[in-house]
Amino acid sequence: MYLFGITSLLPWNFFIQANDYWMYRFRNVSIPFDPAAEDKTKLQAIFSSYLAIASKVPYVIFLLVNAYVSNKIQPSKRIQWPLMAMIVLFLFTTAIVFVDTDNSQTAFFAVTITIVVAINAMCGFVQGGGTGVAGSLPKRYMGYNVNGMALGGILASIAQILSLVGNTSPADSAFFYFMTATVFLCITFVFFRLTLRSELYHYYMSKQTSMIRKRGQPKENIPKASNWEIFRQIWVYALSIVFVFWVTLAVLPAVVVLVVSTSTEHTIWTGRLFLPVACFLLFNAADFGSRLVAIRIPIPSRFKCITLLLTILRFVFLPLLMLCNAHPRSHLPVIFDSDVDFIIITVFFALTGGYLCTIVLTQGPKQVREEHHEAAGSQLALFLGVGLMLGSVSSYG
DSSP states (O other): OHHHHHHHTHHHHHHHHOHHHHHHHTSOTTSOOOTTOSOOOHHHHHHHHHHHHHHHHHHHHHHHHHHHHTTTSOHHHHHHHHHHHHHHHHHHHHHGGGSOOTTOHHHHHHHHHHHHHHHHHHHHHHHHHHHHHHHHSOHHHHHHHHHHHHHHHHHHHHHHHHHHHTOOOHHHHHHHHHHHHHHHHHHHHHHHHHHHTOHHHHHHHHHHHHHHHHTTOOGGGHHHHHHHHHHHHHHHHHHHHHHHHHHHHHHTTTTGGGBOOOOSOOSTTTTTTIIIIIIIIHHHHHHHHHHHHHHHSOOOGGGHHHHHHHHHHGGGHHHHHHTBSBSSOSSSOOOBOSHHHHHHHHHHHHHHHHHHHHHHHHHGGGGSOGGGHHHHHHHHHHHHHHHHHHHHHHHOO
16 A cells, blocks of 8 residues: 555656756756756746646546446456556656757647656556555555555655766766656566555455445445435535645646745755755655654544644645745735745655545545445545545635
8 A cells, every 4th residue: 555655656756856857857958957947947946836737637537437337347357457558758858868858848848748747647647546445445545545645756856966976967867766757667567566466455345335235235236326415424525625636736846946045055955956855855754754744643533623624724825935035026016035934844844734634535435334445435535536636726826
């Protein structure tokens, strides 16, 4: 389940954190490349927003498709074929890092966005299927799944930092970075095949099927009849997960990748490594830590309305991050002009998001009968995707 969680957001984590590579690809080729420069080209300024939209719109569409077919097609088929497609697409992404696109930046932009759309369409099946399977297993496995989502971000951050510290070219760094992602996808595929043969998997899948049959309902008649009933029991958690990821995606990466260090010292720490460390690594580490806390100290389901209220309160982070030292900017002033301010806001942003996400995904599926745990998990994955899509669309401009 850790691998499922890591893989479900792996494409997103690796693409958004390759910021140095994307800034290099869309740089002004007539001047030396400076990753810490405040003046950005049009493609540099808009890429993160386009990346978010291209990631999350197809992602949520195929999460919806997965939720619809969850009781018609076995999880094994809904996961393994999309996973293979993701491996092929990442191999292609890795292969083109050394192609010179300085004279065709717009074409490279279009090709990249197309690849992102295809990868995230497949990721919708992997995320939806994996969350559904985790919902069918004992509660701790959903905890492993959601913790894996955060752990994937940490792994992506570490891979990005390692690819940059060697003072290599952006293309060399990107090759190492995307190859790491490809290898990890291959490992996940192998372990998924082993999971399909495990006694634990077969026991809970057969248990769910037998419980459905005991209630006298043919399995093929369940989806339309039960989906609405399931939603009525988990709607508070469904709305909560929408708000959690709506807020997160509205500013990450679109706003935070434009933040530059306010330090006057021009070093690798205030340049190429500022965002990978001060933003992404700290964000993912805090996110992961808060998910571990949520497993130990959850908000009981009888207080689920408090969970919903806390997710709404997270909207305060939107103006806070927009008032940091992000460039270019047209209207708002810079209020938080210290790197420490930015780091503190980012850490609390991550802590609240990780904690509430875990509460929702671990408590939500357990609000319904046991035979509907997989369907409830798939629905929550769908609403997670809705939040991601709303956040990515909100980030544009």
